[in-house]
Amino acid sequence: DGGITQSPKYLFRKEGQNVTLSCEQNLNHDAMYWYRQDPGQGLRLIYYSQIVNDFQKGDIAEGYSVSREKKESFPLTVTSAQKNPTAFYLCASSMQGAPTYEQYFGPGTRLTVT
Amino acid sequence: QKEVEQNSGPLSVPEGAIASLNCTYSDRGSQSFFWYRQYSGKSPELIMFIYSNGDKEDGRFTAQLNKASQYVSLLIRDSQPSDSATYLCAVLYSGYALNFGKGTSLLVTP
Numbered sequence: 736d737g738g739i740t741q742s743p744k745y746l747f748r749k750e751g752q753n754v755t756l757s758c759e760q761n762l763n764h765d766a767m768y769w770y771r772q773d774p775g776q777g778l779r780l781i782y783y784s785q786i787v788n789d790f791q792k793g794d795i796a797e798g799y800s801v802s803r804e805k806k807e808s809f810p811l812t813v814t815s816a817q818k819n820p821t822a823f824y825l826c827a828s829s830m831q832g833a834p835t836y837e838q839y840f841g842p843g844t845r846l847t848v849t
Numbered sequence: 850q851k852e853v854e855q856n857s858g859p860l861s862v863p864e865g866a867i868a869s870l871n872c873t874y875s876d877r878g879s880q881s882f883f884w885y886r887q888y889s890g891k892s893p894e895l896i897m898f899i900y901s902n903g904d905k906e907d908g909r910f911t912a913q914l915n916k917a918s919q920y921v922s923l924l925i926r927d928s929q930p931s932d933s934a935t936y937l938c939a940v941l942y943s944g945y946a947l948n949f950g951k952g953t954s955l956l957v958t959p
Contacts, residue, residue: 768946777853777937778937783945825892829945836945840895843891
């Protein structure tokens, strides 16, 4: 089965701890993205990567970090510097060079920090 | 800031009717437009994309794009209760990244 997997589905952490969210895809997509969604809000872009070993900040990158060491994987670390980390985190991927760059989403990770 | 605006709803339509969802965007240079469906607690699912002016049909769904008016819409014919969800409009910018509206909640009543 081709698709995007995210783990874990639910994650609970204490304030002040860093946490890493996993995102893996086997669609052979070049580009990968991280978004966060808050209740009643649209998706906001955190980071994106078009190729291995390269990534760009999105609109709300502060308090987050990423790596792209493999084409299939794009983990997101939520650091203790992120002031409001509780949210629904969504990973997406798309083909590079496609005319419309349609993005497909994984199932998401719901992070709760107390 | 490139804006994507949607009426939050809820939009309520009876089963079998046509649901019309609307979206406006501020960046006149935008080229590609997407509609995602998101059920409560789930991730968004791509249902349509459009990049040429006019209509694009796929089954019960029709996307309409008017670049001069900076307006994109989604029509759902023969609406079913299973269509009840939040519909997100997204606009491509910066080559790869999508800018999302906050979504319109659709309720199809039996």
